[in-house]
Amino acid sequence: xxxxxxxxxxxxxAGWLQRLSDAVRQRESLRALLLAGPGGLWLLxxxxxxxxxxxxxxxxxxxxxxxxxxxFTLENYVRFFDWLxxxxxxxxxxxxxxxxxxxxxxxxxxxxxxxxxxxxxxxxLLVLVLxxxxxxxxxRTYAIMLLLRADGLINNALQWLGIIERPLTMLFTPFAVVLxxxxxxxxxxxxxxxxxxxxxxxxLVEAAQDLGANxxxxxxxxxLPLTLPGVxxxxxxxxxxxxxAFVTPDLLGGGKVVMIANLINQQFLTVRHWPFxxxxxxxxxxxxxxxxxxxxxxxxxxxx
Amino acid sequence: MxxxxxxxxxxxxxxxxxxxxAVDRVSLQIYQGEFFSLLGPSxxxxxxxxxxxxxxxxxxxxxxxIEGRPMGQTPPFRRNVNTxxxxxALFPHMTVFENVAFGLKMKxxxxxxxxxxxxxxxxxxxxxxxxxxxxxxxxxxQQQRVALARALVNRPRVLLLDEPLGALDLKLRKEMQLELKxxxxxxxxxxxxxxxxxxEALTMSDRIAVMNAGRVLQVGSxxxxxxxxxxxxxxxxxxxxxxxxxxxxxxxxxxxxxLLSGGRRLRVPIDRPLAARSEVTVxxxxxxxxxxxxxxxxxxxxxTGRVEEVIYIGTDTFYVVRIDDATTVRVRSQNDRNRLxxxxxxxxxxxVSLSWAPDAARVLVD
Numbered sequence: 001x002x003x004x005x006x007x008x009x010x011x012x013x014a015g016w017l018q019r020l021s022d023a024v025r026q027r028e029s030l031r032a033l034l035l036a037g038p039g040g041l042w043l044l045x046x047x048x049x050x051x052x053x054x055x056x057x058x059x060x061x062x063x064x065x066x067x068x069x070x071x072f073t074l075e076n077y078v079r080f081f082d083w084l085x086x087x088x089x090x091x092x093x094x095x096x097x098x099x100x101x102x103x104x105x106x107x108x109x110x111x112x113x114x115x116x117x118x119x120x121x122x123x124x125l126l127v128l129v130l131x132x133x134x135x136x137x138x139x140r141t142y143a144i145m146l147l148l149r150a151d152g153l154i155n156n157a158l159q160w161l162g163i164i165e166r167p168l169t170m171l172f173t174p175f176a177v178v179l180x181x182x183x184x185x186x187x188x189x190x191x192x193x194x195x196x197x198x199x200x201x202x203x204l205v206e207a208a209q210d211l212g213a214n215x216x217x218x219x220x221x222x223x224l225p226l227t228l229p230g231v232x233x234x235x236x237x238x239x240x241x242x243x244x245a246f247v248t249p250d251l252l253g254g255g256k257v258v259m260i261a262n263l264i265n266q267q268f269l270t271v272r273h274w275p276f277x278x279x280x281x282x283x284x285x286x287x288x289x290x291x292x293x294x295x296x297x298x299x300x301x302x303x304x
Numbered sequence: 305m306x307x308x309x310x311x312x313x314x315x316x317x318x319x320x321x322x323x324x325x326a327v328d329r330v331s332l333q334i335y336q337g338e339f340f341s342l343l344g345p346s347x348x349x350x351x352x353x354x355x356x357x358x359x360x361x362x363x364x365x366x367x368x369x370i371e372g373r374p375m376g377q378t379p380p381f382r383r384n385v386n387t388x389x390x391x392x393a394l395f396p397h398m399t400v401f402e403n404v405a406f407g408l409k410m411k412x413x414x415x416x417x418x419x420x421x422x423x424x425x426x427x428x429x430x431x432x433x434x435x436x437x438x439x440x441x442x443x444x445x446q447q448q449r450v451a452l453a454r455a456l457v458n459r460p461r462v463l464l465l466d467e468p469l470g471a472l473d474l475k476l477r478k479e480m481q482l483e484l485k486x487x488x489x490x491x492x493x494x495x496x497x498x499x500x501x502x503x504e505a506l507t508m509s510d511r512i513a514v515m516n517a518g519r520v521l522q523v524g525s526x527x528x529x530x531x532x533x534x535x536x537x538x539x540x541x542x543x544x545x546x547x548x549x550x551x552x553x554x555x556x557x558x559x560x561x562x563l564l565s566g567g568r569r570l571r572v573p574i575d576r577p578l579a580a581r582s583e584v585t586v587x588x589x590x591x592x593x594x595x596x597x598x599x600x601x602x603x604x605x606x607x608t609g610r611v612e613e614v615i616y617i618g619t620d621t622f623y624v625v626r627i628d629d630a631t632t633v634r635v636r637s638q639n640d641r642n643r644l645x646x647x648x649x650x651x652x653x654x655x656v657s658l659s660w661a662p663d664a665a666r667v668l669v670d
Contacts, residue, residue, distance in 0.1 A: 206360055207393035209380040211407035211458065221406070225397045 058278035066272025076279035085263065085280070092259040093287065095174060095249075096242035099181040100189075103238045104231065106182070107189035111230075114190075115197035126194070129187050141180055141251050148176055148252070172254035180248040188237035196230025197223075232295050240288050260284050307335040309372070310462050310494045311357055311385075316366035318352050326352040328518035329366070334462075334496060339488050341497045341505040344515035345541070350498045353515070354464050357496065359383045371461060381410070385462040386455035390470055392447045394439040400426070400450050401435040407458040425457035428487065445476050452487070462494040469504065481507050502542045506530065514538050532575075536668045539587045546593070546633040548586040552578050560667060562586055566628030570606055572665040585668045590636035592664035595623055598655045605657030609633070611650050621649060625656060633658070 024031050058076055063069035079085070114125045132140060147153050148170040155167040170176055200223065208218045224231070246261035253259070260280060267277030311334040318327040327349040334340045342350035355361040356368055359380035368375045370383060386407070394403050404425055408418045426432050429449035439447055448468060455463055468484075469477045485508045488495045499505050505512050506526040513523045514537075522534040533539035536547065550564040560578055562570045564586075572586055596603040612632060613624035616639075623635045635658060650656060 201393070203389055203391065203393040204395060206358075206380070207387070207389055207395070208406070209360075210358060210385075210387045211454070212381045212410035213406075214379075214381055217410060222395060226395075 054278045054281055057275050058282050060275040062273045062275055066274070068274055073275075076276045077283075079276060080279060080283055088258050088260060088263050089283070089287075091174075091257070092243050092261075095178055095181065095257075095259065096239050096245075098178050099185065099242040100235050100239045102178065102182050103186050103189035104235060107186055107234065108193055108231070111190045111193035112197055115194050115200075122198075126191075129190050132183075133187070137184065138247065138251075140183070141247060144176070144180055144183065145171060145251060148179075171252065172256045174253070174257050176252040177245075177249050177257045177259075180252040181242045181245055184245075184248060185238040185241060188241075189234035192233035192237065193227065193230040196227040196233075200226055232298065236292055236295050239291055243287060243291070244284055307337070309333050310336045310338075310370065311496065312369040312372075313353070313357075314367045314369065316353070316356060316363045316368060318349070318356060318361060319364045325518050327356070327363075330515075330518075330520050331366075332513060332520065332523065334494060336494055337492050339485065339495045339497065339508055339510045341499060341509040341512045342515055343499055343502060343505040343512050343541075346500055348515040349518040350500075350515050351466055354387075354466055354496060354498045357462070358385055358387050358464050384460055385464055386458050386460040387464040387466065388448075388451045388455050388468045390466045390468065392439075392451040392468075392471075394447055394450055394454070396439055398438075399435065400431065400437050400439070400442070403439065403450055404454045404457050406454065411458070421457055422453075425453040428456065428490070429453045444472050445480065448472065448480065452484075456487075456491060456493070460493065462496060463488075465495060465497045467499055468497075469499075469501075477504070484508060506542070514541065516541070532666065533587065533668070535670050536585055536587070537670075539666070539668060544590055544634065544636075545587045546590060548588070548631065548633075550584060550586060552580050552582050552584055555580060560584075562667070564631075566631055568607065568627075570665065571662070572667050573663055574667050578667065578669070582669070587666045587668055588633075588660055588664055590622070590634045591620075591638070592660050593633070593635040594659045595625070595635045595637055595650065595656050596659075597650060598657045600657075603657040603659075605659035607633075607658040609656060609658065611652050611654045611656055614649065614652055616649070623650065623656070625658065627658075 024034065057068060059072050059074070061069040061071050061073055061075075080089075110129075114122055114129075117125060145152075149155070150167040150169070150171070152171075154170070155164075158164045159167065204222050204226070205218050208222045213221060243259075244261050245259060246265060249257050249259040249262055250265075253262075255262075261284075264277050264280050264284070267273045267280060271277075311332070313330050313332040316327055316330045317325070319325050330349070330353060332353075342353055344350050352361060356363055357370070359375065359378060359382075362377055370385065375383065395406065398406070401422055404422045405418050408421060413421070422435075423432070426435065429452050431446060431449050431453065434442065434446065434450075439450065442450065448471075451468065465484075469480050472480060481504055484495075488508075497505070497508065506529075509526055511523060511525055512529050514521045514529060516537050522529060522538050524532070529538065530542055533542060533545075539545045540547075548562075548564050548570065550562040550570070552560050553563040553569065554561040555574070555578060558573055558575075559571055560574045562572060562584060564570060570586055578584065594605070596605070598608060607627050609625040609627035609632075611623050612626045613622075615622040615624070618639070620639055621637050623637065624632050625635055626632045
């Protein structure tokens with residue numbers, strides 16, 4: 001009897017552990033919960049919860065001194081359709097689209113060259129693409145400002161060469177903003193395109209040439225459609241951060257080029273109209289979501 | 305032959321950037337409507353030769369002519385040839401119809417003519433009704449046929465095939481061999497076929513060029529290549545051969561006496577001048593040897609030996625016969641009688657006499 005009592009606790013312990021591990025082994029759903037649990041919890045606390053609060057704000061009113069007055073209204077969303085804000089929205093989408101297209105036009109040939117270079121060079125070239133990330137983004141943006149300034153390197157050089165007489169206005173223009181965005185997000189275009197070109201079977205190029213396709217036809221009919229997944233992924237990765245960019249338009253646009261994120265920033269910190277800022281945030285999210293869905297739809301119809 | 309020449313290679317050499325000589329001074333004439341095979345082990349230069357005809361590679365020196373015109377640097381899309389690739393290289397994002405129509409689309413053939421010709425081509429390869437499928441929804445054999453249709457629909461002067469049956473299983477391969485041969489006879493297009501499979505080449509070809517180490521060793525009909533191999537390599541690569549090494553002892557007109565390394569003498573016919581005392585190899589195919597027990601009547605063979613191994617393969621029985629300490633030969637004896645009683649099968653250890661028709665032996669110099 002005494003022996004039995006001595007053994008029991010450890011037995012119970014082992015049994016408990018055993019039961020748990022059995023349950024985990026047998027039940028797929030329990031295993032999935034254990035694996036996805038930490039990440040899920042993280043997203044719940046730091047993403048879902050805050051975004052719910054912001055969503056709730058977007059239907060509230062601005063109280064005196066910038067406080068939030070909890071009474072339901074749709075006026076924040078209605079107000080967004082003022083031409084003043086629609087313009088900011090259109091400028092943001094336009095600059096982001098421009099950035100995406102320029103990144104695509106520059107990035108595709110670049111990715112192609114990397115993917116077709118000898119294997120031992122490829123990694124070195126890819127590292128070169130990523131080298132800018134080693135320096136802080138702010139520092140790099142300030143560096144671009146120095147280049148574009150009226151008495152910056154570019155203007156000085158052009159004047160010295162006698163190409164221009166007076167300095168060009170480059171800083172604080174849409175040009176500067178797009179330049180900064182392209183510079184910042186080009187690697188996000190190159191990498192996915194590189195990945196899809198690297199997987200591409202180049203005997204298909206020979207097959208197309210054999211059937212009478214010239215270089216342009218090979219690209220348009222064979223290479224591009226089969227690397228489209230990379231193009232779409234790259235475009236999404238460039239468009240989304242571009243449309244919501246804050247630092248680049250803030251520094252390189254200098255308040256003259258206002259994008260959605262600058263508007264949101266203004267509403268929260270300067271105007272202290274949190275409900276309106278929240279509403280704009282949700283409009284931005286809607287744009288991003290719509291763009292993403294459009295891209296995926298495009299990809300699906302072209303893919304098999 | 306007075307037939308027009310479709311493809312001609314004149315002293316073509318291809319040296320790759322890394323210095324490898326892939327094709328070494330190859331000259332070939334391929335006639336119109338011919339089923340011509342380039343046969344050789346992997347790395348022998350056969351695929352590079354084909355790629356130079358297609359235009360994917362350009363000769364380092366020498367010239368490729370198609371229909372008499374020097375090709376120079378002419379790109380693939382301006383050559384009147386089409387290729388069936390080893391892995392088919394079908395466009396995965398296009399349907400069967402779109403794949404087959406691709407070449408015609410590139411040539412800006414009118415839409416309804418495309419539809420008509422694609423239908424015709426698919427009928428030819430027995431794939432009607434598969435127009436809307438995608439390549440990955442097809443079996444290997446079907447993909448193979450799409451690749452054929454995609455090339456043939458362009459009505460090229462010459463069709464180039466790069467080991468097109470390599471990825472298929474044995475049974476399907478055998479079927480496709482015959483189908484290809486029939487197809488070639490139906491369409492009347494010149495086929496240049498690259499393969500490392502000697503049986504495949506023998507089955508289908510009108511003529512075969514045997515290649516090794518970048519060079520063409522022999523060109524001839526399957527019968528010529530098999531029955532009269534010009535070199536030891538050809539004899540060994542095509543089918544199975546017994547090699548008996550020796551020295552020319554005496555020459556008497558068209559017959560030479562060869563002193564084998566084992567000390568025996570063989571009289572063999574020769575079809576080219578040989579120097580006395582020169583080192584030669586006598587080649588005899590296993591199926592041309594007759595094997596009889598020494599005590600059997602009429603057993604006055606040229607060689608004698610002892611059965612060392614008996615391999616029964618159904619249609620035939622192989623005997624490994626030791627003729628001296630250093631040499632064994634393989635004899636293939638057809639099982640043309642019911643041998644269930646095993647009476648006719650010679651047991652291991654039997655002293656046997658080997659004989660063959662005089663012209664079955666061939667003297668090879670290298």
